[in-house]
Amino acid sequence: NESVDVHDEL
């Protein structure tokens, strides 16, 4: 399970 990094999103 990868954690979500919102900074890597658009």
Add this chain to the structure above:
Amino acid sequence: MDILQIFGDYVHLLGMIILLAKLWLTKSCAGISGKTQLLFALVFTARNADLTIRYVSLYNTILKIVYLAITYCTVLSIFLFFRKTYDRKRDAFRIELLILPCAVFALFLNKAFETIEVFWAFSVYLEALAIVPQVYLVSKSKQADSVVMSYISCLGLYRGCYVLHWLYAYKHSPNSQLEHIAVASGVVQLIFYFD
């Protein structure tokens, strides 16, 4: 990467293309808020400032550049190419009332007091409010252009997908942290779109 996120990205892209296509096909910016587009240009510029220092993925880089390019094209179309059809009088929302509070919030409410983080927070806060001048314009002109409504729906759907994606990731991944800033702003943003 998550299917909801990718779907959201493409719906977002679709919305921007719909708006730009409307501008160029009708050669008129009737019903479109130039101020909202100006705010979005500011949002993407602030958020994508990290393009210069960070690489996430090819997908990420390409879409960021495409978002910036389309938004700048839209702004140029409204304020330069089709400026004669721009309804300056109706598009009267004072955007400094949106920009200033977002800037202040970004300075105090951020993940870390670093340029990129402050820019990122600013872009998230401003994105939540950027549609307000458009909503104001639609409510003032009392007639909703169907293309503009499709555009607004695309943007609402995009944010909805993202918020669901965050909540889902938080629920199913034990090591993920819920990003309160993003989720709270996303929910505020959705409220404006459902309006």
